[in-house]
Structure formats: C-alpha cells, structure tokens
Amino acid sequence: MSVAVKRAEKTIAVSEIFGPTIQGEGALIGKPTVFVRTGGCDYRCQRCDTLYAVLPEYKGDWKPMSATEIFAEIQRLSKQTPILVTLSGGNPAMQPLEALIDLGHEAGYTFTIETQGSIAQPWFAKLDYLTLSPKAPGMGNPWPTNWERLDRCLQYARQGEKQPAICLKIVIFDEVDYAYAKELAARYPEVPLYLQVGNHTPPHVSNTIDTAGLLERLDWLIQRVTEDRWYTVTVLPQLHVLLWGNKRGV
Ligand SMILES: C[S@@+](CC[C@H](N)C(=O)[O-])C[C@H]1O[C@@H](n2cnc3c(N)ncnc32)[C@H](O)[C@@H]1O
Ligand SMILES: Nc1nc2[nH]cc(C(=O)O)c2c(=O)[nH]1
Numbered sequence: 237m238s239v240a241v242k243r244a245e246k247t248i249a250v251s252e253i254f255g256p257t258i259q260g261e262g263a264l265i266g267k268p269t270v271f272v273r274t275g276g277c278d279y280r281c282q283r284c285d286t287l288y289a290v291l292p293e294y295k296g297d298w299k300p301m302s303a304t305e306i307f308a309e310i311q312r313l314s315k316q317t318p319i320l321v322t323l324s325g326g327n328p329a330m331q332p333l334e335a336l337i338d339l340g341h342e343a344g345y346t347f348t349i350e351t352q353g354s355i356a357q358p359w360f361a362k363l364d365y366l367t368l369s370p371k372a373p374g375m376g377n378p379w380p381t382n383w384e385r386l387d388r389c390l391q392y393a394r395q396g397e398k399q400p401a402i403c404l405k406i407v408i409f410d411e412v413d414y415a416y417a418k419e420l421a422a423r424y425p426e427v428p429l430y431l432q433v434g435n436h437t438p439p440h441v442s443n444t445i446d447t448a449g450l451l452e453r454l455d456w457l458i459q460r461v462t463e464d465r466w467y468t469v470t471v472l473p474q475l476h477v478l479l480w481g482n483k484r485g486v
C-alpha cells in the first residue's frame with residue numbers, strides 16, 4: 237500500500253458535512269462553500285454556537301471517516317464541481333486533515349480552515365486560506381490566549397512555498413472584547429483583522445436569535461471603529477445567522 241493511501245485512511249472525527257451554502261463569516265463572506273465540521277475541541281467557550289461539535293456528550297453523533305470518504309461526500313454535494321471547502325469544528329486543527337487537502341487539491345478544490353489558533357499543524361502551509369479566531373473574554377473560554385501557540389500557527393502557515401491568505405477574526409460582544417481586538421491588531425499589524433458581532437443567543441441559549449439585538453451591536457461596533465479612526469479593520473455580522481438564525485447545516 238502506498239504512503240498516500242495509508243495517509244488517506246487515517247480517521248477524522250466528523251460532526252457534519254453540508255452545503256453548498258455561502259460562507260457567512262469573515263474574509264470569504266458570500267463565497268459558495270461546502271462545510272466539513274469536525275468533532276472535538278480543546279476549548280470550552282460558553283457562548284460557542286456549535287457545542288454539538290465540541291462537548292464529549294455528543295461524541296456518539298460524530299462519525300470516524302477517512303479522507304477518501306469525506307472527499308467523496310464533498311464531491312457528491314458539489315456535484316463533482318470544484319468548490320471552496322471550509323474546514324471548521326470544533327477545532328479542525330486536532331484532526332489529520334492533510335490527506336483530505338491533498339485529495340481535494342488534485343481535483344481543483346480549494347480549502348479554508350476556521351480555528352482558534354491553539355494548535356499549529358505543519359499542513360496549515362497547504363491551505364488556501366487560514367482564519368485564526370483567538371477568543372476575546374466575551375466568548376467565555378476559560379483559558380487565556382497562548383500567544384506562543386498563536387505565533388506558531390502563523391509560522392507554520394508561512395513555511396511553505398504557497399502560503400495561505402491569513403486573517404484574524406475576533407468575536408465581539410462588548411468593550412472588553414473590543415480592547416482585546418485592539419491588542420491583537422497591535423501584535424499582528426500585517427494580518428487583516430475582522431470583527432464579528434457575537435451571537436448572544438446561540439442554540440443552547442435560545443432557539444430563536446435576537447435579530448434586533450445583533451443589528452444594534454453591529455451598529456455600535458461600526459460607530460466604535462469609526463470613532464477610533466480604525467480604518468484598516470473590517471466589521472461584519474454572521475450573514476448566515478441573520479438569514480437563517482440558529483439553524484444547523486446552513
Ligand atoms: C464554531 S467555531 C469553530 C472553529 C474554531 N473552533 C474557532 O473557534 O475558530 C467557528 C467560528 O464561529 C465563531 N463563533 C462561535 N460562537 C459564536 C457566537 N456565539 N457568536 C459569533 N461567533 C461565534 C468562532 O469564534 C469562530 O470564528
Ligand atoms: N454559512 C455558514 N458560514 C459559516 N462560517 C463559519 C461557520 C462555522 O460554523 O464555522 C459557518 C456556518 O456554520 N455556516
């Protein structure tokens with residue numbers, strides 16, 4: 237058996253594969269994409285909007301799949317037409333995803349990952365896009381940012397010939413989160429930064445979202461940024477949340 241085939245057989249914990257839909261967040265907002273959501277996370281954000289891909293009590297819902305099986309599902313969903321694949325979770329950096337990226341690239345698919353920057357993988361260098369989303373206090377993650385680990389994510393991503401486009405995306409609920417985002421901008425002035433309005437009514441809090449509250453906070457954030465003459469940042473809502481609320485698989 238070839239090394240490539242062996243690598244393709246490593247199992248990946250999969251919570252869900254869905255799409256095509258549009259990427260609802262960050263630098264690729266609006267782009268058609270298929271999502272691969274892996275199961276398991278090293279963080280415990282109290283306001284996480286996908287706890288079913290994080291908490292061990294949902295483990296029974298996660299399916300161990302090989303890269304070949306996942307790619308077959310991506311191809312089925314995209315009707316064999318190359319599309320952007322978004323790897324999210326949970327923390328997808330916990331999974332052996334290199335073989336999937338290789339398989340997809342051979343067929344013309346592109347890859348982006350959503351990860352919090354706590355685990356660095358050498359295969360980050362193979363991605364087309366990398367979104368690092370370290371957690372401001374408002375997300376309620378009990379562990380503070382480990383800056384060394386975040387630096388390592390950037391280092392690993394930058395070590396290949398073909399470097400992914402990298403961005404930082406911070407979820408903002410309040411002034412404390414805003415100050416954290418400012419700190420991040422000062423640390424990484426060369427990396428494009430996105431501020432994302434926090435959803436204060438994620439699925440484990442409420443079935444329905446508070447659209448008026450989300451838009452109010454978006455308005456506040458825009459005012460805050462313009463007041464500060466912070467013109468290099470990008471402010472965005474979660475488009476899929478505004479459109480479809482807390483619905484799964486969209
Ligand atoms: C569910 S996470 C999975 C990927 C990875 N664990 C991470 O946090 O980046 C995907 C994105 O959703 C964001 N997110 C999670 N809960 C949110 C919420 N309640 N409001 C807004 N964004 C949220 C995260 O910050 C992250 O950027
Ligand atoms: N449409 C859509 N866009 C997204 N962007 C990031 C998502 C995620 O959960 O990682 C997400 C998601 O679940 N759906």
Ligand code: SF4
Pocket residue numbers: 277278279280281284285286287290325326327352377
């Ligand atoms: S790091 Fe991401 S997936 Fe993990 S708990 Fe936080 S928001 Fe949820």
Ligand SMILES: [Mg+2]
Pocket residue numbers: 285286
């Ligand atoms: Mg989400």
